[in-house]
Amino acid sequence: MKKYIIILSLILIAITLTSSYAFKWNFTDLTASNNKNVTEELTKTEIKAPTRFSDFVYGIGPRFGPMKLSAIQKATSIKEFLEDEDFIAIEELYSTSIIVIKNDDLTDIRAYGNTFELNNEQLSLIKSLGISTNFVFKAEYLSKNLKTGKLEYKYTKPHQTIVPEHQATYSHGFEELKKYLRENSKDTWEAIDENDLQPAKLFFTISKSGTVKNIYIDRTSNFPKVDNRMIELLNEIPGTWIPAKNSKGEKVDQELVISFGLMGC
Template sequence: MKKRIIILGTTLAIVSVLCFGFTKWKSNAVTDSNLSNNKDLALESKEIHGPNLKAIPDLYYGVDTRFTAVQKSDVQNATSIYAFLNASEKDQIQHIKSVNLVVIKNNQQSELQAFGTTDLLTDGQMKLLRSMDYFNHFTIKTEFRGKNMETGIIEDKFFGPHITVVPETQATYADGKEALLQYLKENSLTDMNVIKDDKINAIKISFIISKQGDVTEVKHDAMSTGYTSIDEKFMELIKNIPGKWTPAVNDKGEKMEQEFVFTFGPRDRC
């Protein structure tokens, strides 16, 4: 009888230990699983919202010439304003009222201007265009009667495309434009957490790609985001862009400097 009691007691003790161990293992397994899931969620949230899980507004990142790029040879050979308009703009024009070609200096319209009244450029306008050098800027302010593409109604309209004169071969980033923008986005993500109430201004930072393919003359070009830390971060990132650049080349095959502008801010204002 005593042997049976001892055997039964021993059996119960072993079962209890096994049950306790299994329960503890199961509990730990669930806890580890939850930690793993939480880690995944945190990483996902960080990618979308930043390390403090704070929502970031829809932002635009761009690196390009200051205005729409047109090769110097095309600028100097132009005889009509249509050389500077896209297909959609061309389709809208019914009757041209005035065309004013204006040279832009220091981001301002200068007194160097030439006026016309048709799509054909005047001698004065063509002379002004032929005087343009690489990386000069101008606008063609055109007033016309044209079709509203939504309503079909003919109305007074205006075009004012801004043009940057570029060489036949522009400078290029070795890893590609998408890689450059990704570098700027990823390395500024944590700095976006200072944005309050989705309020942030657009900023432009200009820089030069030298004849040697180096980033030089980084300048805070216009305005501020409203957050000094973000402004300074982008200045730092642009000064330290990794990788190589291939410099611009003119029509004589000579390497030359080229200006680019980094634009950042709310997508609806850039």
């Protein structure tokens, strides 16, 4: 009888030790799993550092690609408005259009054509345009696919700004101007994630006398504090402006644009 009691006691001890080990193993595994989950949740909810700007102020100049007024007045063909590769690619021309842009919107001031040479309506329109006018020249055409040899529909629409023969310049150079604007506005945007910003456009005119006038925000950065600081800095800019000159050497007004915030068109 004693022998059976001893054997039974040993079995009970073995069962107890096994259960204890299993519980400890499960508890350890569960704890590790919970710790992993907590770590993952903390990682997910952790506040990310703002994306840094490569260059907060990234452009100063005409609104679109510059085209001299003297070139506009001499233009007689669509070739004057297109990139060489686009012009060469035209196999069959469908249509062309010249459309004036105001406040970044297309206007009803426009003229259409369907030949390589500008027609009278188009010539009349471009000769009426002055310095700092923005416009788009659109050409629709068929172009040969080099792989298939088939003709495909394509279009190009370069946006351009009419500029004087000699554009307005800043006495210390545009790179220094960008640095001045960037460094002195930094406190308003350095804590902002750049993805929360909008591509902003600050318009201003350099007068014949070299003064800054007609300052306005056409596209907001989405942060009024940033916009207002940029306007303040432009009004308080050190250095001087050298006015633009036309083909006769006469001083003329010119509108320029500062692009800042998130890069965009």
